[in-house]
Amino acid sequence: MIVVLKPGVAREKKEGLIQWLERQGLQVHVSDGQFQTVLGLIGDAAHVDMDLVGSLEIVDKVSRVTEPFKCCNRKFHPEDLVVSAGGVPVGGGHFAMIAGPCSVETEEQIVGVAKAVKAAGADLLRGGAFKPRTSPYDFSGLKAEGLELLRVARAETGLPFVTELMDIRDLELFADVDVIQVGARNMQNFDLLRELGHCDKPVLLKRGLANTLRELLMSAEYVMSGGNEQVILCERGIRSFADYTRNTLDLSAVPMLHELSHLPVIVDPSHATGLARLVPPMALAAVAAGADGVMVEVHNDPLNALCDGAQALRPEEYEKLAAKVREIRKVVTA
Numbered sequence: 001m002i003v004v005l006k007p008g009v010a011r012e013k014k015e016g017l018i019q020w021l022e023r024q025g026l027q028v029h030v031s032d033g034q035f036q037t038v039l040g041l042i043g044d045a046a047h048v049d050m051d052l053v054g055s056l057e058i059v060d061k062v063s064r065v066t067e068p069f070k071c072c073n074r075k076f077h078p079e080d081l082v083v084s085a086g087g088v089p090v091g092g093g094h095f096a097m098i099a100g101p102c103s104v105e106t107e108e109q110i111v112g113v114a115k116a117v118k119a120a121g122a123d124l125l126r127g128g129a130f131k132p133r134t135s136p137y138d139f140s141g142l143k144a145e146g147l148e149l150l151r152v153a154r155a156e157t158g159l160p161f162v163t164e165l166m167d168i169r170d171l172e173l174f175a176d177v178d179v180i181q182v183g184a185r186n187m188q189n190f191d192l193l194r195e196l197g198h199c200d201k202p203v204l205l206k207r208g209l210a211n212t213l214r215e216l217l218m219s220a221e222y223v224m225s226g227g228n229e230q231v232i233l234c235e236r237g238i239r240s241f242a243d244y245t246r247n248t249l250d251l252s253a254v255p256m257l258h259e260l261s262h263l264p265v266i267v268d269p270s271h272a273t274g275l276a277r278l279v280p281p282m283a284l285a286a287v288a289a290g291a292d293g294v295m296v297e298v299h300n301d302p303l304n305a306l307c308d309g310a311q312a313l314r315p316e317e318y319e320k321l322a323a324k325v326r327e328i329r330k331v332v333t334a
C-alpha cells in the first residue's frame, strides 16, 4: 500500500500520520521527493481502514502495491536513487564507467590497469580478490592480499573500487572497500544478503544465471529491508539457448527494471558475451538502452590472464570504447 501526501504538507501532520500508521503495526518507508512525499507501507494493512486514510485532508491518494518487492519498488520511491559508490554518484542521470581485470593478480597488473582505465575515463575500478570459480582447481583469487593490492591501486589513482564478497565470514576484511559485489552465483544467498542489509556500504547485486527480474528485485529487497538502501542492480547475461556466446545479454532488463524500481541498473557485457570482440557492441547497446553504467573487464595481458582472458579488453581497446560510450550517452540524455 502506498499513501501519497498532498504537496506542501506540514511536517507535524505528516509525522502524526506516520506514527498512527506505525501504531497499526505497519512499517513506514518515507520517500520525500522534490514535490511530494510518498509513504510506503510494509506489513499487513488488511485491518487498517485505508478509506479513512484516503479521506484525510493531507492525503492525495492511496493505492495498492501488488508486487512482492516494496523497498526497491518505484511506487514507493518515484525518484531515481543515486548511489554514492566511494564518492562516485551512480544512477539518476549519473553514468558510471567501471573497469578492471576479472581478478587481481599482481601489483603491477592491478595498478597498471587502474591507471590505464582511469586515463580512458573510468570512474571506478573493478577486480576480484575472492573469485567464484566453476572448478575448485582454478585460480580462486588472492583473497586478503588481493584486497590490499586494490587499496594500493586506489591510492595510486584515486579510483574507488568494487570487489566481490562471497562469504559473510570475510566481511571484516571489506571494511574499507568502496562497493561490495554480490556475484551472480550468490544472488540468492539469502543469509549473505541479509547481513549486507546491516552494513553501510553500497552493494552491486548481479543477476543470477537463471533468475528472473522479480527474483533479482526480491534479492535487492533482502538487502534493503535490513536498512541498507544503497543497491545497484547489474544485468550480466542469463542462461538461454546461446551456443556461441557465454550467456545471453537480456538488455530489455534495463528499461524494465527502471520501470519497476528506482535503483540504478548497470550492465556487464563481459560476462554476458564471454568474447572480447563482442564487448564493445554490447556495451554500446547497453548505454543506448539507458543503463546507468557499464562494467567491463580490462586486462593488460589477456593472453596470460589467470581468469576470463578471452573476454578482457586491452587498455587501448577500452579507451576506444569509452570514447564511443560518451557519444552514445549524449544521444540518450539529449
Ligand code: PEP
Binding pocket: 102, 128, 132, 164, 182, 183, 184, 185, 206, 236, 268, 271
Ligand atoms: C565477476 O564480476 O567477477 C563475476 C564473477 O561475475 P558474475 O558473478 O556475473 O559471473
Ligand code: MN
Binding pocket: 102, 103, 271, 297, 307, 308
Ligand atoms: Mn570475470
